[in-house]
Structures are given as C-alpha cells and as structure tokens.
Amino acid sequence: MAEVLNERSQNILDAIVKDYIISAEPVGSRAISRKHNFNLSPASVRNVMADLEEMGLLCSPHTSSGRIPTGKGFKYYIDTLLEVRDLKPEEKEQLSHSYRFQNMRMEDIMQEVGRVLSGLSQYTGLVMAPKFISTVFRQIEFIRLSHGRVLMIYVSETGLVQNKVIEADSSLTTRDLEQIGNYLNEELNGLSIQEVRNKLKRELQEDRVHYDRLKKQALNLSCSALQDEVEDQLYVAGASLMLGQPEFATPEQMQRLIETFESKKQLLELLDRSQSAQGVQIFIGSESSHVDLEGCSLITSTFSNQKGAIGTLGVIGPVRMNYSQVVPIVDFTAQLVSRVLDRELE
Template sequence: MADALNERSQNILEAIVEDYISSAEPVGSRAISKKHNFNLSPASVRNVMADLEEMGLLSSPHTSAGRIPTGKGFQYYIDTLLEVRDLNRNEKQNLRNSYRFQNMRMEDIMQEVGRVLSGLSQYTGLVMAPKFISTVFRQIEFIRLSQGRLLVIYVSETGLVQNKVIEADPSLTAHDLEKISNYLNSELNGLTIHEVRAKLKQELQDDRVLYDQVKKQALSLSCAALQEEIEDQLYVSGASLMLGQPEFSTPEQMMKMIQTFESKKLLIELLDQGHSAQGVQIFIGSESSHVDLEGCSLITSNFSNQKGAIGTLGVIGPVRMNYSQVVPLVDFTAQLVSRVLDREIEKE
C-alpha cells in the first residue's frame, strides 16, 4: 500500500522529512515548492500533501500549520528513501583517531565509545557491555571476606572484570580456595559462560564427583558464582544533549527523559531487542512502543569478537534524527569496537 507512492509523492515526502529534520518545524507547501526545484506550485504540493496525510505518513498540528512526518512517515523514509552512504577513507581515519583505546580498561573503552558517539552525533550515546552469559571464561579468583562470604572475581577473555559476593562454607581456607580456582581456571578456560553452565550441570550429575573433595567444592562454588546472571552494564553519555532538542524542551519532557535515562531499565530492554540481529537497526519510538520514549529514535548495532561475546552500542535521539549521518557512525564504530575486542585476546 504505502509502496504505491509514485515518484513525485516520494520526492515530496523525502523533501518534507529532510526539511523537518533540519528545522524541527512543520513544513509548508511553499517552502517545498521553492527550495527543491520540482517545478511545482505550492498548490500542487498541497494536493500531494493531502494524499500523504490521508495515508498516515504526514500530520498537521493544526489547520494553518505545515505538515510533520508521522512515525509511519519516518519509517517509510528510512525503509525506502534513505540512502546511507558509506564513510570514505578519510572519514574512517578521522573516526579511528577519535578513539584512544591505548591501555584502557574495558570499562573505560565502553565509556569512551559512548562519549565519542555522543560527541560526534550530538545525540545521546549508549553502550551496553557484552552480556555476561556470552562472555568467554578466562579466569576466576576467590577472596575471603568476613563471615563465610566470598568475593568472586571473574575475568572474561576480553579483559572485562566483574565481581560478586556469594555465601560459602566458612571453613574453606585460603589454600582450599587457591586449589579450587586453579582447578576451575584450567577446566573452564575458553568456554563461554553458556558452555560453562552446561558443563557444570553435566559434571554435577556424574557420581564420581562425590569422591573428589576439591572437585566437589569447586563445582558447588562455581555454580554459585556463575549460575546467576550479572546485571547488564549500560553506559549513557551526553544525556544533556537530548535536552537541547526542541522536541524535549519543556520541563515535563525533560524530567521524563532524564528519569528514563536514569533508570536504564527501558534502554537495556530496547538494546536487548536488537541483540541477535546483524548490522544497524533502527527503532522508532512512536506512540505504539513505549510511552516514555515517544519521539525518540534509537540506532543500534551489535559488536562482538570472534569468540562471540556480544555487546550493543548505539545512539538515541529525536525521531527527527540525522539518520544519514548517524547510521554510518554507529555502523563503523561497532566494527571498530569489534576489532578492538579481538585485539584484547592474546594470540597464543
């Protein structure tokens, strides 16, 4: 149906969307007929506009204002009109130079990526670290805290360090713990947490385990340490840039926006949705999807290393976003980060 647009309608829709992207204001028929040389009078443009409005691609805030693209209109623009040009060599090099990953911890890299995404796009940058379950086991350490509580430190293949506290048999000595971690480090090295869990489950069913004290303790400890999910880590950068956008300029909208960013829950949910997809994904936060992100668009892409640890990064901005600029930025950055993750792994 929407594909039934003839060329002229498409051109006009495109012109309206692009004008609206740069002005944030309703677009009138006169402006379209003038700026873009279609050789059409405003009246003709108006006719087309009326058709587009009927199809649900445009809307007018009130009778005597111009037209604004609807969510559906943006969707159509993105799906069929948007041409994403690749970055040229120069731009790629510039982007590479923007990132300084020398001797950075994984956390810092994530944060830095968010900062640069935000800085270059002038919207809000999001980076979600690789999910715990998809990371590859590298090393585990146990440190005794008081009262039978153990600090577990887990390091993934990519150098991501995570820790949690678990309850444990208070009679375990430091020496026991060392033996246990040595055992686990040699047994589990190179497996994803996913695989680790499968292996643990299998071994626990093996009766012979019962007779090997170290192995038994090791299994029960690692179960406690690795079975549960570790909270997702989301880095948000440049939230204040969002507040500068005219569509979020009222105090109420600002409040809502900051609250949404602060809780992170909704953002993580959204980033998760694109988690299995390849390449750049675009979500348009229309009326249909979550209320709290009405008027927002999210451009994301996954990054991963060769062993499969998958994270997601992206940019969130107003629906009226400069897609032709942001899409390649997100795309190339994801590739870049993927390469950095691979670099972290020691080639042995």
C-alpha cells in the same frame, strides 16, 4: 503493509522529512515548491500533502500550519528513501582517531565509545557491554570475605572483569579457595560460559564427585558464581545534549527523559532487542510499543569479537534525527570496537 507511493509523492515526502530534520518546524507547501525544483506550484504540493496525510505519513499540528512527518512517515523515509552513504576512507581514518583505546580497561573503552558517539552525533550515546553469558572464560578468582561470603572475580578472554559476592560454606579456607580457583582455571579455560555451565552440570551429576569434598565444593561454588546473570552494564553519555533539542523543550518532557535515562531499564530492554539482529537497526520511539520513549529514535549496532562476546552500542536522539549522518557513524564504530576486542586476544 508498506504502501507504494508514486515518484512525486516520494520526492515530496523526502523533501518534507529532510526539511523537518533541519528546522524541527512544520513544513509548508510554499517552502517545498520553492527550495526543491520539482517545478510544482504550492497548490500541487498541497494536493500531494493532503494525500500523504490521509495515508498517515504526515500530520499537521493544527488546521493551518505546515505538515510534519508522523512516526509512520519517518519509518517510510528510513525504509525506502534514506540513502546511507559509506564513509570515505579519510573519514574512517578520522573517526578511528577520535577514539583513544590505548591501555584502557573494558569499562573505560565502553565509556569512551559512548562519549565519542555522543560527541560526533551531538545526541546521546549508549553502550551495553558484552553480556557475561556471551563471554569466554579466561580466569576466575575467589577471595574470602566475612561470614562465609566469597568475592568472585571473573575475567573474560577480552579482559572484561566482573565480580560478585556469593554465599559459601564458611568452612572453606583461603587455601581451599585458591585450590578451587586453580582447578577451575585449568578446567574451564577457553570455554564459553554456556559450555562452562553445561560442563559443570554434567560433572555435578557424576557420582564419584561426592567422594572428593573439595571438588564438590569447587563445583558448587562455581555454579552459584556463574549461574545467575550478572547485571547488565549500560553506559549513557551526553544525556544533556538531548535537552537542547526543541522536542524536549518543556520541563515536563525534560524530566521524563532524564528519568528514563536514569533508570536504564527501558534502554536496556531496547538494546537487548536489537542484539538479536545483525547490522544497524533503527527503532522509532512511537512504534517501539510499550517503551516510554516518545519522540526518540534509537540507532544501534552490535559489536562482537571472534569468540562471540556480543555487545550493543548506539545513539539515541529525537525521531527527527539526522539518520544519514549518524547511521554510518554507528555502523563504523561498531566495526571498530569489534576490531579492538579482537586485538585483546593476543
């Protein structure tokens, strides 16, 4: 699959991609031959470029213009040529100070991370909060609303608060709900949601449950409270920065981009995918199949605490993104957030 290029071709591809990342404009043979001292004439460079074009790594917008890298070209660059340097200690130090996490709710932390990611990269920051199902049970409360509707408030180990309205037997009193809460808090403390579900299922099947009305109701209630997925929380920051990029300069492209950001569905799908793997991942718009993010690239990394609450954060920018700068930022930020989440556990 991955074609092998000789060194000269690699160097030239590298140079073209780097130039294009800066200028956003087609790169000509003359510029390459002059700026980088390969000691090659433009004509020789042109020959190589023609080869690269044939391989599908470059293309030219029209007959007589320079070349721009294709999606495949960028992929090759990222996989083979990109050198991601580690941040220096002082850079890490500085980066840590960009984030102010003191006395913040989970929501605020997620939002702040998005904002800072966007600010540092000058692209759009994305954060997906840890999924409900990946969290560890800490506390649950039930509050009676009207007509047999109950407000459930769930708090995870890390202080993630989620709430949900559920239907319940309208005969349940405030007192009942309190007892149910106490019972569950004692029973379920420290279990992962997955374990909680298993435990609940097991207990519901035991026969003797049917003799204890309250216990049965407790189990039913917590089942509907914890069974269904709670909607994913996605934070998007700095969407307007994307509009400054030349690749989205036309009104139609802008509108499409903002629509995509607004609906969040496609973004969630992408972030979901990256959650399966570890470390930094890069998606290139054109290759990412049915997702309609043409011209965009996504750099993501997952964060998690020791108990396994997993979230994803990243930066979305034009394919022509400054990967060597953004990748370490995303990487280190993910580590930073993981550490902060662990700090929440006393």
